[in-house]
Amino acid sequence: MSSRVRIDIPAESGFGPEHLPYCVFSPAGEQPRVGARLGDSIVDLAVALDDPMFAQPSLNAFMAQGPGIWSEVRQRLQAAADGEFPAAAVHAVSAVELRLPIEVADYVDFYASLDHATNAGRIFRPDAEPLLPNWRHLPVGYHGRAGTVVVSGTEVIRPCGQRRTASGTPDFGPSQRLDIEAELGFVVGAGSVRGEPVGTGEFADHVFGVALVNDWSARDIQAWEAQPLGPFLGKSFLTSLSAWVTPLDALREARIPLPDQDPPPLPYLQDRAPWGLDITLRVEWNGHLVATPPYSRMYWSPAQMLAHMTVNGASTRTGDLFASGTVSGPEREERGSLLELSWGGTEPLEVGEAKRTYLEDGDEVVITATAPTASGGRITLGEVRGVIAPARY
Structure with a gap:
């Protein structure tokens, strides 16, 4: 069984479950992928949600799905925020490289x-x-x-x-x-x-x-x-x-x-x-x-x-x-x-x-x-x- 971890959220972090902003990040030696911030951690969504749509170098593939999918993913993340995530999905914000989050069209x-x-x-x-x-x-x-x-x-x-x-x-x-x-x-x-x-x-x-x-x-x-x-x-x-x-x-x-x-x-x-x-x-x-x-x-x-x-x-x-x-x-x-x-x-x-x-x-x-x-x-x-x-x- 893979190990799991709980993410501690500082009281005044500004990045609690009510927020959950998205980013594109690169773990050390790995390709960029989509994440969501919770406290001082980034949750790798491809791993946490078991969805290859998030193993992408921009948010564009996710954004193109429309508001129904946006709402569903957010609800899943909020429901998981009080529990544990797979350890492989959790990265410290300070330990990754943040990329341009979107492929800018216009x-x-x-x-x-x-x-x-x-x-x-x-x-x-x-x-x-x-x-x-x-x-x-x-x-x-x-x-x-x-x-x-x-x-x-x-x-x-x-x-x-x-x-x-x-x-x-x-x-x-x-x-x-x-x-x-x-x-x-x-x-x-x-x-x-x-x-x-x-x-x-x-x-x-x-x-x-x-x-x-x-x-x-x-x-x-x-x-x-x-x-x-x-x-x-x-x-x-x-x-x-x-x-x-x-x-x-x-x-x-x-x-x-x-x-x-x-x-x-x-x-x-x-x-x-x-x-x-x-x-x-x-x-x-x-x-x-x-x-x-x-x-x-x-x-x-x-x-x-x-x-x-x-x-x-x-x-x-x-x-x-x-x-x-x-x-x-x-x-x-x-x-x-x-x-x-x-x-x-x-x-x-x-x-x-x-x-x-x-x-x-x-x-x-x-x-x-x-x-x-x-x-x-x-x-x-x-x-x-x-x-x-x-x-x-």
Whole structure:
């Protein structure tokens, strides 16, 4: 008879049975496979559930099964959490390599925070209305680069590009205004049919879970190139995704109504269920807390983002990732980008004993988040971190 073990869960771990986020991990000397986190351990699902679907290098095969299978697997794991697992299925988180959890099919980044959009508008257009006329009518977004979405912990090589000089003409070199964007990402599990829009009420039929995102941004490159089109080289060099995907079911107690939307959105964007989320993010810069952005203030919901993304007939695929855009609040300490925290580089902020505006080589940024549970505790979303490496040119 194979040996079995019980997983001890620290009281304040944030990774108890109410959470059970998924990952892809590599045990020492073995191929990557799908796991679920319980406390400080990872449960190898191929072994624990005796299912080869989980002996895969991404979550995609599992996610493609749809919400019925997602719910069944979660129920089985929760039922097993108080008992014992096969010893061969249990690995310490600290003893494995975490991989990119999904094979990213497409990547879209939205601009869904009213506070962030207002702050950015005031910085870039101080003598004009901060919001452009379309902003309150649709969730603005841009199509990003799936091939440069990387797992948390991957080094962030400082990008190079054209930068506007004082003369109004460009030079070329490393970005001097390298920034972060603290975001929440949504992972599509079940795709949709081209030509058939996904309604807001179908959100949970398609979206598997959420993961923290840092959409690194080169503000000087972005400011020069984004005239008149949107982000390109200033964004496409790297987007960091957490190694942990939290299933939607783990966020049931975090669901809240959206803030008032004025004017009311067009019918296809009207939420059929409350998909605001009471999630608080934390941004640490070189170990110092610099911001606590509140996702609860997001103007556009993820259900509205998905509905807008598909209303023209565009299809979604298993592994599609769409992100909220920078999460910010009305107070300075709630701003989710250095652009806002330093007000365009004009108001340095304290990072320990240093006063800083944008990122320097060697800096590390770590974004974490928590959400409430039915038991009155909080789950901890898997972190997303990155260290800045010098440009290569």
